[in-house]
Amino acid sequence: MAGILAAIKLKEAGLADFTVYEKADRLGGTWRENTYPGLSCDVPSHLYCYSFALNPGWSHLYSPGPEIEAYFERVAHDHGVVPHVRFGDEVTACVFVDGRWQLTTAGGVHDEVDVVIAATGVLHHPKYPDIRGLDSFGGAVFHSARWDHGVALDGARVGIIGTGSTAMQIVSAIVDRTGKLSLFQRTAQWVMPAVNPAYTPDEQTAFRQDPLLMEGLRDSVAQLFDHFSDGIVDSRSPEMAMIEKFCLDNLESSVSDPDLRERLRPDYRAACKRLIVSTDFYEAIQKPGAELVTDAIDGVEPGGVRTADGRLHELDVLVLATGFKVDAFVRPITVVGRGSVDLGQVWVDRPEAYLSISVPDFPNFFMLNGPNGPVGNFSLVEVAELQIGYIMQLIDRLRSGGGRQISATADAMARFESARVEAAKNTIWATGCRSWYLDDRGIPAAWPWPFRQFRSEMAEPAWEAYELRD
Numbered sequence: 001m002a003g004i005l006a007a008i009k010l011k012e013a014g015l016a017d018f019t020v021y022e023k024a025d026r027l028g029g030t031w032r033e034n035t036y037p038g039l040s041c042d043v044p045s046h047l048y049c050y051s052f053a054l055n056p057g058w059s060h061l062y063s064p065g066p067e068i069e070a071y072f073e074r075v076a077h078d079h080g081v082v083p084h085v086r087f088g089d090e091v092t093a094c095v096f097v098d099g100r101w102q103l104t105t106a107g108g109v110h111d112e113v114d115v116v117i118a119a120t121g122v123l124h125h126p127k128y129p130d131i132r133g134l135d136s137f138g139g140a141v142f143h144s145a146r147w148d149h150g151v152a153l154d155g156a157r158v159g160i161i162g163t164g165s166t167a168m169q170i171v172s173a174i175v176d177r178t179g180k181l182s183l184f185q186r187t188a189q190w191v192m193p194a195v196n197p198a199y200t201p202d203e204q205t206a207f208r209q210d211p212l213l214m215e216g217l218r219d220s221v222a223q224l225f226d227h228f229s230d231g232i233v234d235s236r237s238p239e240m241a242m243i244e245k246f247c248l249d250n251l252e253s254s255v256s257d258p259d260l261r262e263r264l265r266p267d268y269r270a271a272c273k274r275l276i277v278s279t280d281f282y283e284a285i286q287k288p289g290a291e292l293v294t295d296a297i298d299g300v301e302p303g304g305v306r307t308a309d310g311r312l313h314e315l316d317v318l319v320l321a322t323g324f325k326v327d328a329f330v331r332p333i334t335v336v337g338r339g340s341v342d343l344g345q346v347w348v349d350r351p352e353a354y355l356s357i358s359v360p361d362f363p364n365f366f367m368l369n370g371p372n373g374p375v376g377n378f379s380l381v382e383v384a385e386l387q388i389g390y391i392m393q394l395i396d397r398l399r400s401g402g403g404r405q406i407s408a409t410a411d412a413m414a415r416f417e418s419a420r421v422e423a424a425k426n427t428i429w430a431t432g433c434r435s436w437y438l439d440d441r442g443i444p445a446a447w448p449w450p451f452r453q454f455r456s457e458m459a460e461p462a463w464e465a466y467e468l469r470d
């Protein structure tokens with residue numbers, strides 16, 4: 001998504017001499033790698049797409065994963081950027097030497113470039129759980145992002161470890177096919193109720209004939225998300241109280257068995273962890289073939305999962321819906337900046353970047369969806385679009401001859417980071433839950449201000465925050 005976007009914007013700006021490095025053999029990123037049953041976006045499709053390539057053909061309010069993958073591929077083709085992609089080779093190092101970046105790939109290619117845009121993804125490197133005996137499992141075991149479609153699910157006893165958005169989508173999608181489905185829950189989740197109507201052919205025709213209809217829809221969804229962001233960045237706000245009420249009412253009205261309801265009731269505030277948006281998770285987990293397992297996992301054995309109460313949950317298939325290493329960003333690429341500063345060392349405690357985009361002493365190295373950016377149920381497409389608009393202005397500054405190296409100053413970085421950490425303490429993410437939003441200190445690794453403030457920051461760089469050198 002972000003790499004294609006960067007390519008399109010560079011091309012539009014008349015910068016034809018660029019290469020997109022993609023280690024896989026086709027486009028799609030997240031939407032290529034995740035193929036699990038039930039995969040869908042939980043941001044409405046008319047917002048989860050590029051503003052310059054609205055799509056009248058979205059099938060649903062929240063469209064399924066394969067449709068999203070096809071959309072990104074189509075846009076890349078339509079904008080003529082696919083010939084710029086070098087597939088099947090992984091960038092392993094970017095080293096700044098004599099004012100230019102030297103790129104090395106696993107395939108032995110050495111390229112020299114003026115500017116690097118890192119669009120390496122956020123939820124990209126699967127995280128595997130550390131569970132005793134996992135390797136000894138006798139059935140099929142795989143991570144949700146490496147789904148094994150050769151494994152039969154029909155009538156099988158399937159266990160799912162994890163209760164994030166992915167796990168919930170899988171439960172709803174397969175519960176009617178499996179013989180028995182066991183969901184191993186460490187932490188209960190708040191679930192935001194949703195509906196997912198299909199767009200009718202008439203609606204799709206209307207969108208095609210009058211793109212303003214799509215723009216209007218997109219604007220109204222964006223406004224809703226702005227209210228949502230006002231809520232999550234201020235845990236005492238009325239918007240937050242409303243989000244909590246929706247989730248609480250959903251739990252109370254959807255789960256009839258009082259014991260199950262209590263086991264599904266989180267002991268922290270809604271949206272502290274990434275909210276689950278689901279039309280049917282509660283319905284699915286109440287089906288006769290489904291079981292919510294809340295006893296802690298003691299270990300995995302050839303026959304299944306043993307929980308702390310001594311019970312063996314016999315399984316044929318074990319799905320690890322255990323998320324991603326969210327603090328990797330450009331790593332494991334070796335990135336060495338000006339004065340031989342190693343990004344791995346700069347980030348040894350945790351990743352930081354000025355406005356998520358630039359790191360001091362790493363000139364002309366810009367990130368899309370980099371560290372501490374907006375997270376929390378937003379459209380990362382919208383985020384990346386705002387960021388690329390900003391990055392193009394940094395590149396323009398280089399082109400206009402003001403200097404050949406641009407990066408955030410150390411002072412701007414320090415001031416930004418201390419304000420960000422301070423503001424993060426007021427957010428809902430800091431109200432006492434364990435989540436992938438928190439860094440090693442327990443500080444939310446995210447943009448802690450309203451989303452409209454992100455929009456205005458991205459509108460134009462504050463030039464005093466940047467250092468230009470020849």
Ligand SMILES: Cc1cc2nc3c(=O)[nH]c(=O)nc-3n(C[C@H](O)[C@H](O)[C@H](O)COP(=O)(O)OP(=O)(O)OC[C@H]3O[C@@H](n4cnc5c(N)ncnc54)[C@H](O)[C@@H]3O)c2cc1C
Pocket residue numbers: 001002003021022023024027028029030031034040041042043048089090091092119120121122123124166333368369377378379380381
């Ligand atoms: C299951 C799931 C559901 C999601 N749902 C939503 C949602 O509802 N809304 C939302 O906004 N976001 C969602 N996301 C987040 C999603 O990752 C982003 O929205 C978006 O797809 C990120 O795009 P990207 O281009 O930044 O990264 P990616 O899609 O991860 O693409 C990165 C690309 O870089 C390539 N790459 C990485 N390193 C190298 C290297 N060293 N050399 C060469 N190539 C490399 C990868 O192969 C990949 O193709 C979801 C993520 C997952 C996993």
